[in-house]
Amino acid sequence: MIKKIELTKKLIANSSSIFMCPICGSEMMINKFMSLFCRNRHNFDLSRQGYINMLLKQVKSDYDKKMFESRNMISKSGFFTPMLNLISNLILEETLKNKMVNSNILDAGCGEGSHLSRILMNLRENRSINFSGVGIDISKEGIRLASREYMNIIWCVADLSKIPLKNDQFDIVLNILSPANYGEFNRVLNNQGLLIKVVPGNNYLIELREILFKGTSKQFYLNNRVVQHFSDNFKIINKQPILYKVNLNNENIEHLIKMTPLVWNAEKEKLEEIIRTGIKNITVAFEVIVGKK
């Protein structure tokens, strides 16, 4: 059986032309040691785990290994499945409508990679179209987990405000619950491409917020400014709300608390109380916004 790392090497070697040097902007090639390099001798190695680190300076992220592991567990429990199915259907519809045989998808701010992996798994059921995926995130911990768990996708540590990928390469850019850089999304998307952004709906995890932040401004969330910022940069062609309830067992309540930035400023005692008593049903609410250049 071919080793996982060999398959990753092959995938990256076949795709080296999509990269752009994050230092000087020139084309990148790959050498026999599996390093990406440009004509100005800027060099980025493929890690033993099978990802490429193209960050110029390592950043200290608020998202640590434990957080990504919990996010991965929650994702595997099916928590995000309705949202991921909706996105897969939107992409498939668009691809079929345009009679495409290849479709390149970038997930910008992919975290631990489970969303891109699930979406590609859904899409690859359709064997007449060749879907390929690249996931980038500024967190090495997130990308390391992604490359360990999910094959047949290029994983890259990179800053989405300086994407090390060439112009007009992608048919789809995904930006799920992550910060955006619309200038960069515009640059890497081709003219027909779609930007699909997921933002929390106003009632996302409302039960958690009611317990943690009752009586403060944090109890409520409005996504209107984020949506406005999107529409200032891309033409919104579709906006779909998603709302459902999820039943969480005690183990998953703990993972939910560990995975969400929402709890970063919460009181420790309140978090412990939630873990002790549990929350029966939790509201999951997203808005999936689709835009064009």
Ligand SMILES: C[S@@+](CC[C@H](N)C(=O)[O-])C[C@H]1O[C@@H](n2cnc3c(N)ncnc32)[C@H](O)[C@@H]1O
């Ligand atoms: C709430 S997490 C969402 C991750 C994933 N999309 C998900 O839904 O599970 C936000 C992600 O944005 C990433 N991020 C924040 N700033 C970034 C930047 N400048 N470039 C790339 N990724 C960034 C974080 O590392 C983190 O993985």
